[in-house]
Amino acid sequence: MVKAIRVHHPGGPEALQLEEVDLPAPGPGEVQIRHRAIGVNFIDIYRRTGAYPAQYPFIPGHEGAGQIVAVGEGVTDFEEGDRVAYVGALGGYSEARNIAADSVIHLPKSVSYEQGAVVMLKGLTAQYLLRRTFRVKKGHRVLVHAGAGGVGQLLCQWADALGAKVIATVGSPDKAEIALKAGARDAILYRTEKFEERVKEITKGKLCDVVYDGVGRATFPASLDCLAPFGLFVSFGSASGPIESFDIGLLTQKGSLFATRPSLFDHIAKRRDYEDMAEDMFHAIKRGHLTIEPPQSFPLAEAAQVHAALESRQTAGSMVLIP
Template identity: 90%
Template sequence: MVKAIRVHRPGGPEALQLEEVDLAAPGPGEVQIRQKAIGVNYIDVYRRTGAYPAELPFIPGHEGAGQIVAVGEGVDDFDVGDRVAYVGALGGYSEARNIAADSVIHLPKSVGYEQGAVMMLKGLTAQYLLRRTFRVKKGHRVLIHAGAGGVGQLLCQWARALGAKVIATVGSPEKAEIALKAGAQHTILYREENFAERVKEITRGRLCDVVYDGVGRATFPASLDCLAPLGMFVSFGSASGPIEAFDINLLAQKGSLYATRPSLFTYIAKRDDYEDMAEDLLHAIKRGHLTIEAPQSFPLAEAARVHAALESRQTAGSMVLIP
């Protein structure tokens, strides 16, 4: 038996219930991980509310880090005692879990468990956004919404290291300081300022090559007004609610723009791609292009309180649950 957070019906933070559940031995192709830290992400909120449906009851959580305590049949690349991190199927909010070995990577000793738990989903999201969806290069002008958030800070850091001119929107002066420290050269208080007009001022009318938007409804369609002709709008999250259907001719009217709604799980579906992306991420950390700050940590039993803070957008940076 292990302690885990389960959801029996979609709802608010109170839907997260701490329970004891059975944990079987790992099956073929699986490893069992005794978790040291569990990443908390906005996708966990979407799962809990039913916006991203899951078969009930379920244990939320898609990333974590810990030590392998058992190995299933057919697993050759991992051994008992290995330090690992993962992003993968549901089941993260638990003291221990089984997961497909294909979802796991070796965690270098130079990266702590708490950092490992938050570098996977957020770090690999930053990797595919900056290196695959739109390959940021020196001189590109980049707008990052929610620049003080967990993914936002990583995007600011890495885009700056790649030589981009980084503009970030934030919700408060305190969050502006966080985004600036992360690498943004300019910040915009989107609740007080017209961010599209400010982008025009900051870029002297040249606008941006790409907009990375994890906010959603509150920042669309004004984000399109921040893009230069042939620019790309990348919607990777919906913290303020999903973007409603829109007339695709709007993209032509605003400069033959591109728009995409990518997902990490599509990018890491093939093991080779997953390994390459993780290697690139770890290399960026080693070179100092990316610093995974120590996340805020909370007991596993306080998952509901953490979700309430995350939904109210009162948080900055990354958070982990500690079993």
């Protein structure tokens, strides 16, 4: 038996219940991981509320890091004692879990368990956004919404290291300082300023090549007004709620724009892509292009409180649960 957080029905943070569950031996192609740290992400809130469907009851959490304590039949790339991290199927909010070996990546010794538990989903998200969805290069003008958030800070850091001119939107002066420290050249206080007007001022009317939007409803369609003709709008999250359906002709009206709604899980569906993306991310960390700040740590039993803080958008940076 292991302790785990389970959700029996969609709801608020109170739907997260600490329970004891059975943990069988890993099956063929699986490994069993004893968690040392568990990543907390907005996708966990989407699962809990039912915005992203799941079969009840379920254990939330798509990201974690720890040690392999058992391997199933047919697993050859991992052995007991290996330090690993993963982004994969539900089941992360637990002391230990079984997971497909194809979902697991060896964790470099230079990366702590706590860092590993927050860099897989957020770091690989930054990787596919900056290196695959739109290949950011020197001189590109980039707008990052929620630049002080977990993914936002990584986007600011990495885009700046790639030579881009980064503009971030944030909710407070304190968060502006975080985004600027991460690599943004300018920070816009979206609660008191119209960010689309400020972007036009900052760029002297040239606007941006790409907008990375993990906020959703609150920043759309104004994000389109921040893009130069043929620019790309990238929606990768819905922290303020989903973007409602819109007339695709709006993209023509705003300058023959492109728009996409990519998913990390599509990008890592093939093992080779997953490995290549992780290698690129860890190299970026080694080169100093990404700095993984120590995340805020909370006991697994406090998952509900952590969700409440994250959902209210009162947090900055990353958070982990410690079993």
